[in-house]
Amino acid sequence: NAHHITQGFHQPYVGTVGLHENSAVTDYQIWPNPAQDLLHIGFGGPLTANTTIMLIGLDGRTVLSHTARCGIATTVIPVSDLASGSYVLCIQAPGSIAHTQRFMKTL
DSSP states (O other): OOEEEETTEEEEOOOOOOOOOOOSOSOEEEESSSBSSEEEEEESSOOSSOEEEEEEETTSOEEEEEEEOTTOSEEEEEOTTSOSEEEEEEEEOTTSOOEEEEEEEOO
16 A cells, blocks of 8 residues: 655555647747737648637737638738737647747737
8 A cells, every 4th residue: 555644644646647738739939029910820830630829918808819720830810900019829729738929019
């Protein structure tokens, strides 16, 4: 019976818990940052699933949503209609971890 004592309580030894990332998006980069009219997103290779890209304002509201189709390696999002300021780019394929990055929109 493998138990160890922590703060006065006996607890079974369960080992290490790991997280395996299963994601259609494994690597990406955005340019230019700051962006004025168009925001380019390049993926490390062709996407293996349709991927949702959201632009979120610092108030937490989604201001733009875009779907990057399976098989593409680059997508372009028009940002000219957005107000100047900071935004969070959120990239998520179905059933995988969301990737986020902050970017600036300028005039």
